[in-house]
Amino acid sequence: MNWHTRFLAIAFAVLVLAIAACGTDATAMPATSDTPGDSSTSATTPDSAEERVLKVAMAFLDEPPDPFQAGWLAVPTGLSETLFKQDENLNTAPWLAAGAVQVEPTVWEITLKEGVKFHNGELMDAAKVKGSLDLALLRRLGTKVLLDLDRIEVKDPSTVVIHTNSPNSILPGLLTDQNTSIADPDTVPTSVDISAENSAMTGPYKLVSFTADQEMTVVAHTDYWQGTPALDRVEYVAFTQSATRLIALQSGEVDIAINLSPQGAVVVGNDSSLSVRVAAPSSILYMLVNHESPQMQDSLVRRAIAISIDREAMSSGVADGYAVPAESIFPPGFLSCQNATNFSFNPEAARELLAEAGYKDEDGDGIVEKDGKAMELVLQTYPERPLLPPMLEAFQSMLKDIGVGAKVQIVEWTLASQGGYDLFGYSDGTTTTGDPGWALNRQFLTGGDENRGNFSNPGVDELIGQLSSASDPAQRQQIACDAVQAGNDEVALVPVMFPTRLFGVSDSVDWTSGPQAAQIYFIDHLISLK
Amino acid sequence: MTLPLLLVGISIISFMLLNFAPGDAAEITLTRQNGGVAPSQEAIQALRQDLGLNDALPIRYGRWVSNAVRGDLGESYRTGGSIAAELFHRLPATLLLAATALALAVATGIPLGVMAAVKRGTWLDTGCRLMALVGAAVPSYVMAPALMLLFAVKLDWLPAIGYGSPQNLILPAIALSFGTMSQLMRLTRASLLEVLEQDYMRTARAKGMTENIVVWRHGLKNSLLPVVTVLGTSMGYLLGGAVIVETIFGWPGIGQFVVTGISQRDYPVVQGFVLYVAVIFLFVNLAVDVSYRWLDPRLHFDQRSS
Numbered sequence: 163m164n165w166h167t168r169f170l171a172i173a174f175a176v177l178v179l180a181i182a183a184c185g186t187d188a189t190a191m192p193a194t195s196d197t198p199g200d201s202s203t204s205a206t207t208p209d210s211a212e213e214r215v216l217k218v219a220m221a222f223l224d225e226p227p228d229p230f231q232a233g234w235l236a237v238p239t240g241l242s243e244t245l246f247k248q249d250e251n252l253n254t255a256p257w258l259a260a261g262a263v264q265v266e267p268t269v270w271e272i273t274l275k276e277g278v279k280f281h282n283g284e285l286m287d288a289a290k291v292k293g294s295l296d297l298a299l300l301r302r303l304g305t306k307v308l309l310d311l312d313r314i315e316v317k318d319p320s321t322v323v324i325h326t327n328s329p330n331s332i333l334p335g336l337l338t339d340q341n342t343s344i345a346d347p348d349t350v351p352t353s354v355d356i357s358a359e360n361s362a363m364t365g366p367y368k369l370v371s372f373t374a375d376q377e378m379t380v381v382a383h384t385d386y387w388q389g390t391p392a393l394d395r396v397e398y399v400a401f402t403q404s405a406t407r408l409i410a411l412q413s414g415e416v417d418i419a420i421n422l423s424p425q426g427a428v429v430v431g432n433d434s435s436l437s438v439r440v441a442a443p444s445s446i447l448y449m450l451v452n453h454e455s456p457q458m459q460d461s462l463v464r465r466a467i468a469i470s471i472d473r474e475a476m477s478s479g480v481a482d483g484y485a486v487p488a489e490s491i492f493p494p495g496f497l498s499c500q501n502a503t504n505f506s507f508n509p510e511a512a513r514e515l516l517a518e519a520g521y522k523d524e525d526g527d528g529i530v531e532k533d534g535k536a537m538e539l540v541l542q543t544y545p546e547r548p549l550l551p552p553m554l555e556a557f558q559s560m561l562k563d564i565g566v567g568a569k570v571q572i573v574e575w576t577l578a579s580q581g582g583y584d585l586f587g588y589s590d591g592t593t594t595t596g597d598p599g600w601a602l603n604r605q606f607l608t609g610g611d612e613n614r615g616n617f618s619n620p621g622v623d624e625l626i627g628q629l630s631s632a633s634d635p636a637q638r639q640q641i642a643c644d645a646v647q648a649g650n651d652e653v654a655l656v657p658v659m660f661p662t663r664l665f666g667v668s669d670s671v672d673w674t675s676g677p678q679a680a681q682i683y684f685i686d687h688l689i690s691l692k
Numbered sequence: 693m694t695l696p697l698l699l700v701g702i703s704i705i706s707f708m709l710l711n712f713a714p715g716d717a718a719e720i721t722l723t724r725q726n727g728g729v730a731p732s733q734e735a736i737q738a739l740r741q742d743l744g745l746n747d748a749l750p751i752r753y754g755r756w757v758s759n760a761v762r763g764d765l766g767e768s769y770r771t772g773g774s775i776a777a778e779l780f781h782r783l784p785a786t787l788l789l790a791a792t793a794l795a796l797a798v799a800t801g802i803p804l805g806v807m808a809a810v811k812r813g814t815w816l817d818t819g820c821r822l823m824a825l826v827g828a829a830v831p832s833y834v835m836a837p838a839l840m841l842l843f844a845v846k847l848d849w850l851p852a853i854g855y856g857s858p859q860n861l862i863l864p865a866i867a868l869s870f871g872t873m874s875q876l877m878r879l880t881r882a883s884l885l886e887v888l889e890q891d892y893m894r895t896a897r898a899k900g901m902t903e904n905i906v907v908w909r910h911g912l913k914n915s916l917l918p919v920v921t922v923l924g925t926s927m928g929y930l931l932g933g934a935v936i937v938e939t940i941f942g943w944p945g946i947g948q949f950v951v952t953g954i955s956q957r958d959y960p961v962v963q964g965f966v967l968y969v970a971v972i973f974l975f976v977n978l979a980v981d982v983s984y985r986w987l988d989p990r991l992h993f994d995q996r997s998s
Contacts, residue, residue: 219853224952225771355772374771375952376855376944399853401942402951405837406853413844413852546955574957576720 213394214691216671219407219416223400226359226372230301230350233340238684239398240391241380242343242363245272245291246334247683252444252496254335254596258286258344258364260320264633267329268312272337274320278387280346280362288316293347295322301354305341307611309333331633335595366391366687375400392672392690404548411436411666417691418673419666420684423548424482430666437667441677443486443493443660444593447553449541450578450586450615451655457539458584464653466515467539467585468505470564471557477659480552484664488657490646491592491605499643504650505657512564523565530565538567543587544575549661550587557587557658578614585656586615598642599629606649617654695974699967703760706966707753711959718745720957721769756963765964768953775964779946785855786945789938790930792861793868797926801873802912802919805880810907812885820877827874836867836940853942864941868934872926879922883915890914917984924980928973 227236236242245259256262260273278286292314299306312325326333336342346362359369364387367380378398382391399416401407407419408426412433422430422438430436449467451458458464473487486494489505516522521530521537529536541558543550551572558568571583578586590612592601604610607626608618625645632638649655665677672690676683718739722731731739740746744755759766765775808820830838843863844852854860887893888911896906935947942948946965953961 373944375948376942399942401853403940406840406940406942409837409840409845410853413840413848415844415851415853574720574955576716576723576957579719580716 214392215395215397216393216418216685216689216691217397217399217416218685219410219419220398220400221402221404221407221421223372223378223398224375226357226374227369227378228358229343229345229361229363230298230305230341230358232359233343236343236359236363236365237340239365239378239380240367240396240685240687241365241369242340242345243365244340244342245274245337245344247338248593248596252593252596254338258291259334259337262334264331264333267331267631267633268326270324270326270330270333271317272322272324272334274322275387276320278364279385280349280364281368281383282346282349282362283385284346284348284362286344286346286364287319288322289319290346290348291322291344292316294344294350295324295342297345297347297350297358298342301358302341305339308339309336309342329631331631331638332595332597332599335597335600338595367393367396367685370395386687388687391687396685408666411668414668417668417671420663422664422666424484424664426666427484427664428482435669437669439665439667439673439677440484441663441665443662445589445591446488446491446493446660447485447547447549447587447589447658448488448491449557449656449658450588451617451653452581452583452585452615453617454581454615455584457537460519461653462515462519463521464656466512466519466564467561467566468653468656469508469515470512470560470566471505471656471658472507472560473505473659474507476553476556480556481549481659481661485549485659485661488659490650491601491655491657492598492646493593493660496593497598497643497646498639499646504647509560509564516565521565528562528565529567536567537565538569539584540571540582541568541585541587542571542573542577542583545572546575547589550589553658554587557585588614597638598646599626599638602626602629602642602645602649606645606654615655617649617652619648619652619654622648622652622654695978698974699970702970703757703963703967704753706963706970707756708749711749711752716740717769717957717959718743760964760967765967766960768958768961770953770958770961775961778949778961779964779968782944782946782949785943786931786934786938786947788861789864789868789934789943789945790927792865793872793930793934794923794927796865796869797872797876798923800869801876802880804873805877806884806907806912808877808881809884809888810903817881820881824874824878827870828878830870831936832867832871832934833936833940835870836864836937839863839867840941855942855944864937864943867941868930868937872922872930875922875926876919879919880912880915883918884911887911887915920980920983924977925973928969928976931969931972931976 223235225232225235227239227241229236229242233242233244237244243258245257246254246262247257249255256275258275258278260275262270262272264270274286274288274291280286280290284290295314299309299311310327310330312327315323315325317323324333330336344364345358349361350358351361359372366383366386366388368383370379370381372378377400379395381395382393384390399410401410404421404423404426407416408422408429410416411419411430427438430438451464453459473489477483477485477487490497516530519532521532523530525531529538531537539561541554543554545551551570554570558570561568577583578588590605592605594600603626604612606617606622607613608623622645625641625648628641629638629645632641663677667673670692672692675686675688716736718736719731722735722739744752747755756766763776765779767773768775768778804820804823808817811817840852840863843850850862851860852863884907888907893906893911896910897903934945935951937943938945938947939951946968950961950965952958953965
């Protein structure tokens with residue numbers, strides 16, 4: 163045997179032996195770190211035969227589960243809870259609160275549930291809730307703006323009294339915001355610059371370790387007010403790539419993979435040991451309209467663009483069926499008036515609208531012109547939402563069909579506020595508080611937080627303003643319907659589709675309770691392993 | 693003298709490019725801190741003042757360089773943490789992956805290259821060159837998931853994810869080493885073929901040396917110069933964090949850190965990373981240049997005679 167054949171044989175043998183010796187006994191979880199600023203506290207312990215451990219692959223673990231800054235992480239992972247939450251129908255329901263009464267237009271009395279214990283064993287009472295809410299307002303400007311509170315008082319050990327700066331009939335809905343989670347204020351760091359993830363919260367699980375962008379481990383809170391959690395420990399790992407989360411699920415190294423792509427959901431659906439769980443949509447993919455762009459000033463042009471989109475094709479093609487077409491900023495069923503067909507797909511009518519606006523294809527190149535200038539739109543979006551870039555590419559093609567040229571640019575999401583585009587592909591939640599006023603204030607109101615295209619219409623503003631004093635639910639629905647219609651008439655923005663949130667789940671998981679329609683409640687005390 | 697000039701040039705270029713990119717770092721930072729609430733212009737201007745973003749570019753650059761020389765690469769706009777500390781914290785993971793990948797590439801690429809050269813024209817040579825073609829053509833972001841699917845899902849031989857044990861290292865190292873391995877293999881083959889045609893090789897055979905000694909002791913060493921050059925640039929690339937492989941496997945190294953910094957417009961992180969990679973490249977190539985003298989004594993003699 164000559165040397166090269168010998169080399170090949172030895173190399174092959176070594177490779178086989180190495181792989182055989184390694185095996186796949188366990189996936190070593192990342193070791194925690196002692197680096198300053200790292201919030202990990204102890205090493206994860208290996209599984210034992212008696213421990214019930216759930217492993218979850220997430221997209222992001224980039225910030226610690228601070229109940230006031232990162233409620234988006236603390237609440238879904240079972241660490242913290244809010245006074246109110248959204249039920250399966252996106253209605254506001256009590257959670258840590260037992261109920262709420264609006265005693266005056268600017269005064270709410272909220273009674274608390276009894277027997278709720280923080281992770282440190284302390285009982286939750288009105289003083290602790292007041293302290294927690296005060297800290298939430300102090301530590302996050304967004305919360306302060308959202309709630310717009312004057313002060314919080316303690317009426318008795320079970321009742322807090324919240325005074326708002328202006329009449330607010332939807333305060334309980336606003337208190338579903340995840341950054342209003344309740345934590346024992348005595349365990350929150352005094353300095354606002356120090357993260358509060360190690361503070362005592364009320365959820366079924368409590369934090370053991372956290373390493374940014376890598377892992378988070380939580381263990382059961384055995385004194386949980388709704389009963390001992392069914393799991394001993396939950397281990398979260400972070401992979402920004404949805405393909406990695408999918409592969410980890412397929413290989414059995416995680417039990418749940420969240421935020422799968424539609425293509426990944428198809429793969430999971432074909433695997434008999436896995437299943438796809440779908441949370442009903444509540445966020446929307448849409449096109450922000452830059453109302454300061456010269457080409458977008460004409461409402462005929464905006465309407466032509468809005469009706470050039472084949473939303474069925476978007477949902478079935480771009481989202482592989484895991485989305486619902488959107489002709490309003492609210493998902494079907496959220497408002498009582500969801501029969502509007504404001505933006506039905508009609509390319510012929512779109513071309514007529516463009517002609518009416520003075521755009522004609524005079525040189526026969528397929529692109530309309532006006533005053534000798536071809537119509538070319540700048541479409542921008544950001545890559546963090548996987549469906550947005552392909553949605554824009556499909557949109558570009560649909561615009562071409564009506565004679566409008568467009569170029570697609572992938573940029574940083576904050577550029578949505580800085581102009582430089584005609585339309586910006588964006589994603590946002592619109593049902594977060596269960597009340598339409600929240601989204602209307604953000605999206606349609608002049609100067610709204612998410613009104614990044616600078617839409618402004620006095621009639622729409624007036625309608626939205628009426629919501630602040632309307633307390634009757636039916637009246638609020640009607641006003642909201644009128645405001646949505648008025649906004650759609652002006653084409654404030656161009657809704658496209660409501661994507662569903664996709665979870666890949668191993669058949670070893672017993673998860674009859676979820677995922678919730680509100681998409682923001684994920685790990686509860688009931689989820690278990692078979 | 694060249695080394696410091698190169699460092700200055702690279703740092704200037706990276707500093708200028710990032711500062712001309714669209715997006716206001718102060719607004720981005722405040723928007724995140726405010727939980728998505730758009731900050732007021734006053735707040736933006738105040739933060740710009742605090743961060744020194746309103747100062748002239750030369751002043752900002754000078755300030756940054758002055759800090760960098762003392763090991764202070766600034767603080768992340770996103771986390772507020774020390775960038776140097778974060779890079780240092782993540783460096784072991786990247787070093788481990790890079791060193792393993794390089795060792796794998798060298799251990800397989802060079803012997804395969806020798807084999808392909810010695811057995812030129814045979815099926816062994818064709819097979820090696822085909823493997824090199826695959827390694828050059830298939831990008832790591834395709835190779836990595838393919839390896840995971842094959843070895844973790846289909847065969848269930850290795851874990852797809854995780855960090856901290858030897859088996860977690862195998863798939864990322866293979867994915868990372870494949871491109872370098874194919875490059876080394878092709879280069880070794882070409883270089884050795886040229887050396888094998890030299891007169892002194894014929895002389896060695898004529899003196900009765902075995903083919904193994906002729907190839908490995910005389911041929912290989914003399915053909916390693918271009919290979920070592922590639923090794924140097926490969927090491928620099930690998931130590932740069934192998935961004936794609938680290939992101940796909942969730943490997944907690946520097947590459948993963950910088951990807952987040954880029955997507956979040958965290959300018960200090962990107963600047964710090966570019967400087968770090970530049971330093972790595974320069975010093976590795978310096979080591980490569982030094983190694984030339986050992987590989988080719990003629991270089992040493994040439995310098996003496998001049």
